[in-house]
Amino acid sequence: MAVRLNRRVTLAARPVGFPKESDFALVESPVGEPGPGEVLVRAHYLSVDPYQRGRMSEARSYARPVELGDVMTSQAVGEVVESNDPRFAAGDHVVGQLGWQEYAVARGGTLRKAVPGAPLQASLHVLGTNGLTAYFGLFDVGRPQPGDTVVVSAAAGGVGQVVGQLAKIAGCRAVGIAGGPEKVRTLVETFGYDAGIDYEREDVSAALKDACPDGVNVYFDNVGGSVTDAVFRRLAIGARIAVCGQISQYNLEQPELAPRNLGALIVYRARAEGFLVSDYAHRFGEALPRLARWLADGRIAHTEDVIEGIERAPEAFLRMLRGENRGKQLVQLL
Numbered sequence: 001m002a003v004r005l006n007r008r009v010t011l012a013a014r015p016v017g018f019p020k021e022s023d024f025a026l027v028e029s030p031v032g033e034p035g036p037g038e039v040l041v042r043a044h045y046l047s048v049d050p051y052q053r054g055r056m057s058e059a060r061s062y063a064r065p066v067e068l069g070d071v072m073t074s075q076a077v078g079e080v081v082e083s084n085d086p087r088f089a090a091g092d093h094v095v096g097q098l099g100w101q102e103y104a105v106a107r108g109g110t111l112r113k114a115v116p117g118a119p120l121q122a123s124l125h126v127l128g129t130n131g132l133t134a135y136f137g138l139f140d141v142g143r144p145q146p147g148d149t150v151v152v153s154a155a156a157g158g159v160g161q162v163v164g165q166l167a168k169i170a171g172c173r174a175v176g177i178a179g180g181p182e183k184v185r186t187l188v189e190t191f192g193y194d195a196g197i198d199y200e201r202e203d204v205s206a207a208l209k210d211a212c213p214d215g216v217n218v219y220f221d222n223v224g225g226s227v228t229d230a231v232f233r234r235l236a237i238g239a240r241i242a243v244c245g246q247i248s249q250y251n252l253e254q255p256e257l258a259p260r261n262l263g264a265l266i267v268y269r270a271r272a273e274g275f276l277v278s279d280y281a282h283r284f285g286e287a288l289p290r291l292a293r294w295l296a297d298g299r300i301a302h303t304e305d306v307i308e309g310i311e312r313a314p315e316a317f318l319r320m321l322r323g324e325n326r327g328k329q330l331v332q333l334l
């Protein structure tokens, strides 16, 4: 019988500065056999995320780097082909850290079933890491009160688009910051933000003054750098800053000197707190049904940017880092 082949995208080189397609390699190897307690999954969608840039580097972080020659780490959603775990059967749809590959063997305990009734790929955005990050970052770290002004950076992206809509559900005023007029239009027209700011073309400080006359009560920071500097100057007394990501710094060979504006925390008696969505894993069961209900009711809209073919995963990753993604960046496997 012919050996079934698995195409995988591996890390070929550690990037210096902005990554290149040649930092990745497409390799073939036989599809693995699941051992006791393991499950063989055929992936349908791969996730493409900013944190993968950190895994390509050996710099100290909250997780180990991907080794050269290893498959790129990523979440994926797919279908169980064979299961040696009684909790899963062939045909079940599951989500897990399966990597950029067509087939993965995973321990059953590391998988969760995709939310039934929702589109499969939603388990990689609204009903996955993006939605969960938005939920816990906003509600637990940002602690919004009705009437608060919530400002979100990278507001049109996978996480940001959910944060703005959760802020509206919480009775807040939502102001999004994104790159380019098309994204800013989407913020208001699709995601219900009250105002959008184009950080590439506008004076962010002046635009924030107009959009947040009473200051910023909650800042959900996805980018860091000069955008964050401008928001810090507009904080309201007692503001909360949920430090989710710092994507403006991820590809710099010499990160900018930061934090630059800690004095603002004193002036405004504000609190800045970093968080990791994985620390809330024990509470995903609380958030997912609520996110699923809001998605089904149409209270959470979303956009996804789908590229087809595993060989194009590196291209999808680079366009996301360049800000060319229109919503959650995914790779669909054919």
Ligand code: NAP
Pocket (backbone or CB within 6 Å): 048, 049, 050, 051, 129, 130, 133, 154, 155, 156, 157, 158, 159, 160, 177, 178, 179, 180, 183, 222, 223, 225, 243, 244, 245, 246, 247, 248, 249, 275, 276, 277, 278, 320, 321, 322, 323, 324, 325, 327, 328, 329
């Ligand atoms: P995303 O927003 O869908 O895509 C990344 C976006 O970042 C790009 O579309 C671009 O949007 C923006 N960007 C890229 N380079 C930038 C720069 N130099 N300055 C400002 N903005 C830049 O990605 P995502 O998956 O939703 O992730 C958003 C953030 O959340 C990232 O920082 C990520 O690391 C973080 N995150 C954190 C956790 C956690 O547990 N803490 C979990 C998931 C994600 P514009 O065109 O609008 O600039």
